[in-house]
Amino acid sequence: MYYKIPALSALLAVLAAYPLHAADISHGKSLQQKNCMGCHDDGMYTRENRRVSSLDGLQKQVERCELSLGLKWFEEDIAAVTEYLNTTYYHYK
Numbered sequence: 001m002y003y004k005i006p007a008l009s010a011l012l013a014v015l016a017a018y019p020l021h022a023a024d025i026s027h028g029k030s031l032q033q034k035n036c037m038g039c040h041d042d043g044m045y046t047r048e049n050r051r052v053s054s055l056d057g058l059q060k061q062v063e064r065c066e067l068s069l070g071l072k073w074f075e076e077d078i079a080a081v082t083e084y085l086n087t088t089y090y091h092y093k
Contacts, residue, residue, distance in 0.1 A: 028084025031077055035069060045089035055092035058082055
């Protein structure tokens with residue numbers, strides 16, 4: 001039984017070092033480029049009178065767009081696109 005502790009510790013160290021955040025942003029960017037850019041360009045995210053004013057609002061807008069386009073994304077996809085847009089354009093906390 002005690003032999004499993006070092007193996008578990010090593011596994012946890014590897015998982016802690018894995019860049020999940022970067023993978024989510026990369027995946028979000030890929031989805032955004034493939035699906036969102038057909039309707040608008042990046043100017044949508046940088047205009048002065050944008051409708052989105054919070055991180056929650058950004059996620060809801062991503063969900064509305066996903067639904068409107070009939071994409072059937074998983075929750076992880078919506079979160080990845082939201083994270084990409086927030087990190088790149090919005091910077092909400």
